Amino acid sequence: MPIIDTGALVRPAFEAAEFTPTKWTTADEKAAFVKALCRFIALDYETTLFTDSLYRRLALSFGHIAHTNKRGFIATFFEDLRSKLVFIEWTLQWVPCGDPAWTYSDVERAVQARLRACDLLDAYRALHAAEMEGAERVLLKQLQAKYADGAAPTRAPVLHCSAPVRPRLARKPEDQANLF
Numbered sequence: 240m241p242i243i244d245t246g247a248l249v250r251p252a253f254e255a256a257e258f259t260p261t262k263w264t265t266a267d268e269k270a271a272f273v274k275a276l277c278r279f280i281a282l283d284y285e286t287t288l289f290t291d292s293l294y295r296r297l298a299l300s301f302g303h304i305a306h307t308n309k310r311g312f313i314a315t316f317f318e319d320l321r322s323k324l325v326f327i328e329w330t331l332q333w334v335p336c337g338d339p340a341w342t343y344s345d346v347e348r349a350v351q352a353r354l355r356a357c358d359l360l361d362a363y364r365a366l367h368a369a370e371m372e373g374a375e376r377v378l379l380k381q382l383q384a385k386y387a388d389g390a391a392p393t394r395a396p397v398l399h400c401s402a403p404v405r406p407r408l409a410r411k412p413e414d415q416a417n418l419f
Contacts, residue, residue, distance in 0.1 A: 327363055330350065
């Protein structure tokens, strides 16, 4: 099992000087967003830290869409280990583009650098693989218990129908031509 140093996501602290202000956003606001996002990830996606402002900005970063609303975003990316892994993969695969004076591309690059520095992708992949193996082992034990006495059927049962079933049309075929 990998040791995950999520503290590397938040240390050293991001400074406003690392980011380019835009016409609509100050460097301080960019730094506050990246700090909030990295803290959220470092604390294993604690949903109480997923504020409305963090959601609004994240929904516009890394090629994300709003996923209907904040709740939909949480359901898509933060409810289980598999979805958290998808979030990390999505975030790292995104290619930041645009001038930082007009976009959050500098913030996206900073987050990606921190994710890579603490090797979070490999750690979550290992955790997910362990979770899957555990689930498969439970299923294997259940199946072995079910079929331990040779009770498994040697042939699948054959079902017989008494009469062929024909589908019924909702309309007569000639009535369908009048729809056009």
